[in-house]
Amino acid sequence: MTQRDLFSSGFGNEFSSEDPRCPGSLPEGQNNPQVCPYGLYAEQLSGSAFTCPRPANKRSWLYRIIPSVKHKPFTPEPCGNLTENWNEVEPDPNQLRWLPFTIPKSTEKKVDFVAGLHTICGAGDAKSRNGIGIHIYTCNTSMVDRCFNNSDGDFLIGEEKGSIRPIFHTEHPIFYFTITEIVLLFFFQQGMRFSVDVFGETRGYILEVYGAHFELPDLGPIGANGLANPRDFLCPVAWYEDRQVATGYTVINKYQGKLFACQQDFSPFNVVAWHGNYTPYKYNLKTFMVINCVAFDHADPSIFTVLTAKSTRPGVAIADFVIFPPRWGVADHTFRPPYYHRNCMSEFMGLIKGHYEAKEEGFQPGGASLHSMMTPHGPDADCFEKNSSAELKPERVAEGTMAFMFESSYSMAVTKWGLETCQKLDKSYYQCWEPLRSHFNPNWKPSKK
Template sequence: SGSGSGSGSVSVSVVPIVLAGFSQGACLALEVAARFPGLVAGVFAPCGARIGQSTEWAAPAGQPLTGVPVLLGAAEADRFIARADLEATAAWFRAAGANVDVVDTQGDRHEITLAQRLRGRSVLTGEPAREGATGFGNVLTSQAIEGAVPALQNTPRLHPNGLYAEQLNATGFTTPRADTHRTWLYRVRPSAQRRELLGFVQPRISATFDGAPEINLCGFAPLELPTDERDFVDGLTTVCGAGSARLRRGYAFHLYAANRSMERRALYNADGELLILPELGALTVMTELGALEVAPGQLAIIPRGIVFSVLLHGPAARGYVGEAFGRRFQLPDRGPIGSNGLADARHFRAPAAWFEDRLAPGFEVVGKLGGALHVATQDHSPFDVAGWHGNLVPFVYDLGAFSPSGNVRFDHGDPSIHTVLSAPLDEQGTHTLDLVTFPPRWDATTGTFRPPFFHRNVTAEINGIIRETAQPGSPFRPGASFVTPSLTAYGVSARAVEHSRTLNDAEADRPVQLGVDSLWFQLESALSPVLTPWGAAHRLPEWSATWGSHPSYFTR
């Protein structure tokens, strides 16, 4: 501000400010922004709307809020704010030129959600959200505030920000350096502040695979979306697995279906590494090291021991989870393919450090060890890591970035040429769990039966469908899964064989692009899967009949 020369006039310079409020405070912030747009640099207003009836609001004069970020949102059944009022508020601010972000959540709780706090940070600071570093297997560093990660030491006596140094290691101390995986975290409060872990029952999660392996082909319909309240932990269902989590050898295959975000609960898995493949609904996987945005067609890798919460972007979410009890997932060797192709390490993105110093009495942390679940409470948010460095890091990867290889002259390649990740066993050429994907690709083989060949494979296969245009009544639809046991014969349908045989040579040899409108995956293992009680009870009847009866074409 300043005074004029002799005239008594006063000129005032206005510095735009960010308005923030919750509930009634959010309503006031929005009303001030609407009436005095020149004062506003941003609005953070969860669980709020403009005051009065929308029919009483004057239309904005031009677009006085051009480019101003405005965050709105509430629970879908929040009884303190009408959905129509929130939608009308969003429409008014968009008409005024604002960049409106509506971050809703499920349920009826009147609160500021973790997703709103994540997105709102940019509104409040005026700084865009930072992207995490890339590079699968690299030693990475990320810090949310300058100096959070010490430049030289891992455990300085006095951290300049008063942070606690905490190491998380997923391998033994004397593991060879190339196989060592650990991360140092610098956090507001230590994880040791949790209370005692007590037993926690979720009846659909299994870790005992002591029965006889399944020998027949079997299929499973997509999980029904829940009608009761279920978050990611509540919504997990184990279909099959092998080995033992207690012995750290083997795997489990789960499905999930959820309709609630993990707002007051987090999970860590001491049994192994998790591979999350959404089929319906995008997720924010909030980890101690930062947030990962994971949509259908992408995957998230959550290492052993990392604490995380799963937040839903929509009213419901569904997908698949592979769990490797033994060695970690790694990129497969390319062999004769050379130095390029398949999954590239640079396409795997780690989270950027993000933290909150927030008290949260009664916050639950669920731990899984030896297949059993336990739960402890703590009085603060577990997402208080201001900086970290190491190679025990979660990643997100877009399966659309996979560069497939294939036969380009004749014959059908093995599915292993589409391997994205591999969790190996100790024996050469075997694996606990391999992830194989079937992305868009060209088939230019000639004189070849192009559908997948009939096969008896020593490796067991678990198949899932993320994207597919299914015919009415087809069991092969998104969310479905099916298991092919070791050395059990299988192949394509009789109809596919007949179609291939009736093509003329020109049609049969024409190059075609496959997988354009679909996305399937396989989890392959040298260990034979054992169905859980849930899996045995929910297998589709007469699955082997799905493939039809194959006539003889034999002639002499």
């Protein structure tokens, strides 16, 4: 079986899959027969209201050895630095930047994915299903007989640091990786259980959306081809784990912003067959087809949108996931880096690798920045001076770099951990614009051509 055989492709498609060890385990002709093949239990995982229009209706049928309903009661679990309390500290409208977040040493303390979750900022409310949270995860050990389930919303996970790419075990079931998948995006929709194996110190970013599911953006005048292709989103095929855990298997549930844990005596990854359109995905960011300006001026960052979570207002997103991959810059008579601007969106940026073109110093992989709505931002002074006089030849932009942005229509509140506890806030960030000087010349005359 090849690596590609382990996955089905196509964002939002209707999939069906059964473990090859149990041929015929997927019922034919109906979803919930009186007796399922192999003595399995039928369980539906719904990601939308039953009565949603067909294009927006999300559900999968899972045929499993033991249903997920069998477990001891949930009890409160320490939340650590995971929070939905947006009023811990006073609002801060300043430009904010963080140095790379610290990964705990395994020799000092074992920290798995859940224990390593830290909330940086967010807005809204999980109870009313309206809002987002932005988190960083820093861990050094695998989840052993533990899995995570987010009842509040979708998790979009981008890994930044790891000697070997992590393996995500899911109910659908396992996300493997290949050597060519240098930059990966993992996408777990509301209610999907997963466990994370890591190999050494690992760090990454998470965008959580409470009120909507991520989807591919509309292409408009771009036409049929461009940006992220549906076929490049991969979901795993069925492969079950029939394992009893006498010491207890822990299911951790994020519910209304808090963590809860329950015990059961079997692995939750016991799905033998499944079909539906509600699945986890992985996506290799290298497959993104960049659309860019080829004449003059600087195009809006919306042309780099990989996934969006739409609001009820047309054209306004709860959150967009945007990347800035390697590409060609060819615009004539143009200041090519991002322009100075203020806007009605909040922009959280992270750097997975390389050097971001508008701020080559200070903005580092594993760090982040936040420019809140209507807070001015743009290239630093050095970038402005260099690019104002640069010879405008076709050139590769962001070679060896992958920066991203979580853009939201919400006004973001930063947590106490983000502002104080993490001790990674770069308080000198504002100084990168201090050298900007006036170039105004009232006697300027246009050059003769």
